[in-house]
Amino acid sequence: MxxxxxxxxxxxxxxxxxxxxxxxxxKPGDQPDRFDWSSYDQFAKDTDLSGQTLTITGPWTGxxxxxxxxxxxxxxxxxxxxxxxxxxESFENDIVIAAKAGTPPNVAVFPQPGLAADxxxxxxxxxxxxxxxxxxxxxxxxxxxxxDLSTYKGKDGAEQTYTFPFKADLxxxxxxxxxxxxxxxxxxxxxxxxxxxxxxxxxxxGGTPWCIGLGSGAATGWPATDWVEDFMLRTQKPxxxxxxxxxxIKFTDPKVVEAIKEYGWFAKTPGFAEGxxxxxxxxxxxxxxxxxxxxxxxxYMHKQASFIPTFFPEGTKVGQDxxxxxxxxxxxxxxxxxxxxxxxxxxxxxxxxxAEAFVKFLETPIxxxxxxxxxxxxxPNKNVNPAAFANDVQRHMNEILLDATTxxxxxxxxxxxxxxxDAFWKAMVAYTTGDETAEQAAEAIQKRWDxxxx
Amino acid sequence: MSAIAGQKSRxxxxxxxxxxxxxxxxxxxxxxxxxxxxRTTDQISQSGWWDAAFPVEKAFRDRIPADGETQxxxxxxxxxxxxxxxxxxxxxxxxxxIVAFGTSGIKPDKYKPGETADLGDGATMTVNADGTFxxxxxxxxxxxxxxxxxxxxxxxxxxxxxxREVLYSDGMGQAFMNTLTVTIPATIIPILxxxxxxxxxxxxxxxxxxxxxxxxxxxLVVPLQLALVPLLRLHQEVGIGQSFLGIWLAHTGxxxxxxxxxxxxxxxxxxxxxxxxxxxxxxxxxxxxxxIVLPLSFPAxxxxxxxxFLWVWNDLLVAKxxxxxxxxxxxxxxxxxxxxxxxxxxxxxxLASAAxxxxxxxxxxxxxxxxxxxxxxxAGSVKGG
Numbered sequence: 001m002x003x004x005x006x007x008x009x010x011x012x013x014x015x016x017x018x019x020x021x022x023x024x025x026x027k028p029g030d031q032p033d034r035f036d037w038s039s040y041d042q043f044a045k046d047t048d049l050s051g052q053t054l055t056i057t058g059p060w061t062g063x064x065x066x067x068x069x070x071x072x073x074x075x076x077x078x079x080x081x082x083x084x085x086x087x088x089e090s091f092e093n094d095i096v097i098a099a100k101a102g103t104p105p106n107v108a109v110f111p112q113p114g115l116a117a118d119x120x121x122x123x124x125x126x127x128x129x130x131x132x133x134x135x136x137x138x139x140x141x142x143x144x145x146x147x148d149l150s151t152y153k154g155k156d157g158a159e160q161t162y163t164f165p166f167k168a169d170l171x172x173x174x175x176x177x178x179x180x181x182x183x184x185x186x187x188x189x190x191x192x193x194x195x196x197x198x199x200x201x202x203x204x205x206g207g208t209p210w211c212i213g214l215g216s217g218a219a220t221g222w223p224a225t226d227w228v229e230d231f232m233l234r235t236q237k238p239x240x241x242x243x244x245x246x247x248x249i250k251f252t253d254p255k256v257v258e259a260i261k262e263y264g265w266f267a268k269t270p271g272f273a274e275g276x277x278x279x280x281x282x283x284x285x286x287x288x289x290x291x292x293x294x295x296x297x298x299x300y301m302h303k304q305a306s307f308i309p310t311f312f313p314e315g316t317k318v319g320q321d322x323x324x325x326x327x328x329x330x331x332x333x334x335x336x337x338x339x340x341x342x343x344x345x346x347x348x349x350x351x352x353x354x355a356e357a358f359v360k361f362l363e364t365p366i367x368x369x370x371x372x373x374x375x376x377x378x379x380p381n382k383n384v385n386p387a388a389f390a391n392d393v394q395r396h397m398n399e400i401l402l403d404a405t406t407x408x409x410x411x412x413x414x415x416x417x418x419x420x421x422d423a424f425w426k427a428m429v430a431y432t433t434g435d436e437t438a439e440q441a442a443e444a445i446q447k448r449w450d451x452x453x454x
Numbered sequence: 455m456s457a458i459a460g461q462k463s464r465x466x467x468x469x470x471x472x473x474x475x476x477x478x479x480x481x482x483x484x485x486x487x488x489x490x491x492x493r494t495t496d497q498i499s500q501s502g503w504w505d506a507a508f509p510v511e512k513a514f515r516d517r518i519p520a521d522g523e524t525q526x527x528x529x530x531x532x533x534x535x536x537x538x539x540x541x542x543x544x545x546x547x548x549x550x551x552i553v554a555f556g557t558s559g560i561k562p563d564k565y566k567p568g569e570t571a572d573l574g575d576g577a578t579m580t581v582n583a584d585g586t587f588x589x590x591x592x593x594x595x596x597x598x599x600x601x602x603x604x605x606x607x608x609x610x611x612x613x614x615x616x617x618r619e620v621l622y623s624d625g626m627g628q629a630f631m632n633t634l635t636v637t638i639p640a641t642i643i644p645i646l647x648x649x650x651x652x653x654x655x656x657x658x659x660x661x662x663x664x665x666x667x668x669x670x671x672x673x674l675v676v677p678l679q680l681a682l683v684p685l686l687r688l689h690q691e692v693g694i695g696q697s698f699l700g701i702w703l704a705h706t707g708x709x710x711x712x713x714x715x716x717x718x719x720x721x722x723x724x725x726x727x728x729x730x731x732x733x734x735x736x737x738x739x740x741x742x743x744x745x746i747v748l749p750l751s752f753p754a755x756x757x758x759x760x761x762x763f764l765w766v767w768n769d770l771l772v773a774k775x776x777x778x779x780x781x782x783x784x785x786x787x788x789x790x791x792x793x794x795x796x797x798x799x800x801x802x803x804x805l806a807s808a809a810x811x812x813x814x815x816x817x818x819x820x821x822x823x824x825x826x827x828x829x830x831x832x833a834g835s836v837k838g839g
Contacts, residue, residue: 296559
């Protein structure tokens, strides 16, 4: 009886059809001043993969998935291959299980180079086609740092380029509401000294300068690691940052502790962060920026990566209702304009001609431009046409990325998983709430790191 | 109990009240989820669900366009309605009322409706509760009209948009079918296998029976996560791969220890006389199983069926591992988690409505079979051994 009922419901539910084939967002040949169609035509002429299937898995879901699929549609149209992308919220676990069980996709999109490096070391990645490494060095801004990020030791111990970085995120951004700044007479700070002075001034004026939220479910604490990384780049040389990421200098080193304390100055000084340190530790990072848009404003500034506009209240226009500035560097320290970022790395987990052709496709300007012309895509690729960006806001962000004198990838994403996605997060939460001092927090992380070295 | 039969204990009331309290406490999260499922993501992050039924005060900002300027008595005048024609008209559709207004973001509630605010340079502005305003200035407003902040009393608002988004999203029907395709065989197969095994372990004498039962009990405590990779590897080697057949087998395997244990405990409690007299009459084990034990064990079978059905229906992990990662083999849990929650999972409203939509079928199953659940559970546990 129950079964009949179920079948009835099932039949009704079947009315929704399968997803229809994706159409090309921009017709090839249209708007030649924005898109490099010759690269598309050339690629289509050189590559024929009809009858082949390419499977890709990655961390992009929801809207990001739709955007990525709009790019894939061009690859499919150019080569005749069938492309099947599936995104997963738990990509990091899924890909490891799939690789170990022998059911990997052709291509995997890694949000963290650390994970890709692990998989390369275990022999689950196939090296990129010949010449990809040199291509990255020559065509990406800060090419050497991107090259280093995609080059790991394989199972045989030899260093090779195993991933292709495509799509970057910018982390060193501070978001603010221009209208609020205008009304209160505040100016966008150009140096870290100015930013600190502004923070003190806002507090003196009776406002709250910052909204900070570390909450993120099981990943609670990660936003604080971005703060610390940004301060590592603003107080120390990039080489020191690299040594820190690989633990050549210890977490307990005074240089690192100083960076943690710099973050603490913003998050823990009474009156600087909305709700005080306890609220900072528990507020969800997705809800945190909403304080910018209250009246009276709950806070004036919010430091977060380029993806955060997704979580602004519905209908908020970036560039108009809200804007951003570069998280400035100290004028007194001669460290240039360091930029902290993140990005996704494409790795071949099951080799096939289609997979290798796909990497070649990602090198073409058109692959980037299709995504740029929509939203949420930044790239260090110097060959793309900035005119392709959908708006000035993104163009401006990408300029920050291209102008960076130093680019460094999110450090916690490169550290071993146990540190970068656990110990570091937890220690930052403990430090923020005041359960631990900066020194104690650093020591707790270092202890864990010593533990996994054995 | 029989001693006080027919007369109401004084404790009855205490028991009933505490039951009600327990039930209410138990239901609070569910009610919260239900209320949240009718609210937008912005509403959810602004106020708790317990405030959903009350009007909320919310502040808005508006800039009055200066192009509607008129001249009267030597003053430049702007008139209009903030609620119906302003920049926030979309959000203020039904029945909002202005309770305060102001001219700066720091004090958006400085003036009561009807009061006159000083805009500086001799300009003034009045805003009324119904949203109408009048600003006048001795000089032209020229291009940029005055900025105004106001606090509006928003009536409670509920929306079905979350449900619409979940129900009408691409491929939801396919996901629903897939979930059924996984769940029904993955419920029936283990019951079939377990019923035979349970009978054998309960009523057939053979060497090593005790050890076998102990092994089954031991398997109850093995976390299935341990078996994911080796099992998938095995499937890959024998050619099943990632497929529906694979997930049926996986769920069967993961469900069997509990099924055998539950059914065996129930069957062992059946009256020995019936079974022995059947044996004396010359019935084979198969006949006893089919004609006597199986009909008598229906409550236990039903209660296990509910368990297994709910567990497979709600399962995310096994489906992710054992089904291919493509759009047309996604089950509902995977579809909801990966496609509907938005990038980085920020859409709380969708999560709530998806929970209620995916709960519908298990609820039907539960209510259809719940009278067996309690009987089966009690019988299996209390009489066990």
